[in-house]
Amino acid sequence: MKKLMNIGLLALLSCVVFSSNAQLTKQEKQDGWRLLFNGKNFEGWNQKNGEAKYEVKDGMVIGTTVANTPNSFMCTNENYGDYILELDLKVDEGMNSGIQFRSLSSPDVMKGRVHGYQMEIDPSDRAWSGGIYDEARRGWLCMPEGRPEAKNAFKHNDWNTYRIEAIGNTIRTWVNGVPISHLIDDETAEGFIALQVHGIYGEMKEGMQIRWKNIKIKTENLKPSPYDDIPVVNMIPGSLSEQEKAQGFSMLFNGKDFSGWRAVNSQEMTGKRWTAKNGEIIIHKSDGSETGNDIVTKENYSAFEFKFDFMLTEGANSGVKYFVNEDFDSGGKSGIGLEYQVLDDEKHPDAKMGVVGNRTLASLYDLIPSGDQNPRFKKKIGEWNQGRLVVLPDNTVQHWLNGFKVVEYVRKSNIYDALVARSKYAKFDGFGAADEGPILLQDHGDEVHYRSLKIRRL
Known part of the structure; x- marks a missing residue:
């Protein structure tokens, strides 16, 4: 009887751990959120470009750097246009990574090279986490330069909550609730979402890891966050965005x-x-x-x-x-x-x-x-x-x-x-x-x- 109780307790604890990593609350479901990652395997995902190691463990995606391989991307099979994306991540110090969104890959463009918007994961002294980089295309678009509150939002050696709002031509990012980037751009209207493991460079080493969990998306009845006073990078000539007007x-x-x-x-x-x-x-x-x-x-x-x-x-x-x-x-x-x-x-x-x-x-x-x-x-x-x-x-x-x-x-x-x-x-x-x-x-x-x-x- 005691043995059965212990087994039952272990099963209950296992469910609690799994729930924290791969299930939505009742309120989240009512609000229109759905999971992008099921916490068990890579169903609905595929790996592109590099050969970095991706595995599923304890309801998390774990990405590990591998020598002599370019940037690697674990990509959704489905493309997304307007949405709000949230996830939690924890990265080793010294490692560079990112979250691709509205991204593309086609055999006739750079031989399938993944390109498109990326929300930066940057634990270095540069502290550009939450900035927007245009991977393999135009380079940096938004950096949190001159804003200490944005550069200090990222927590080192700890879990961070990332949020992306991509609604029409407006793209906004947050790290742990702190607004980081506000981009107005019409380069790409839709594309896949991907988890990047950067190729090894600089001080990076083989075996560095990044963990992602609680990956969820909302695609309907989208309500933008209230306007704030962070600088707007507007790439559409002659246009004045709603946040610029509010400012x-x-x-x-x-x-x-x-x-x-x-x-x-x-x-x-x-x-x-x-x-x-x-x-x-x-x-x-x-x-x-x-x-x-x-x-x-x-x-x-x-x-x-x-x-x-x-x-x-x-x-x-x-x-x-x-x-x-x-x-x-x-x-x-x-x-x-x-x-x-x-x-x-x-x-x-x-x-x-x-x-x-x-x-x-x-x-x-x-x-x-x-x-x-x-x-x-x-x-x-x-x-x-x-x-x-x-x-x-x-x-x-x-x-x-x-x-x-x-x-x-x-x-x-x-x-x-x-x-x-x-x-x-x-x-x-x-x-x-x-x-x-x-x-x-x-x-x-x-x-x-x-x-x-x-x-x-x-």
């Missing part, structure tokens, strides 16, 4: 004409070489030495956040200026103001002038060089970059380039004044220190394209 952003360029813009030192818009076409503002190349046909916003701004996309042509030079003072005499050249440098560093000679690189791309022109730019995140000429300019009410100013903060300084501070005093702007009393001013797009005689100009007052 107070508006379009600074309507995509059709120059309403809201004028020539510098004029109330009229210049007709020289500026065109509005296909949602872009284009300054065309000069056929001579003529420059200085800058355009500025009709409104002035003090504390603000300005987002803009720009595309350089080979050897091109331009800039985005702010706190422009039209009372300063520019000698017929460009309007005078603080400048976010827009430049082909490789081909334009201005990159090698100034001091310690303070005229290179995204620098505070002639004052502060942009920080170390990982070449991996520097777009090629002819590709679109995403610029971001933040001016806080306390006069802290930040320059961002493709998701990285590359400059930070404080206007009107002693350090700022000292920098101005030894720059080309020393002769302009009060340079960059106005309480407000327009935003300027610079004509430097080269062809440069701008689009998706968005601004909010802070």
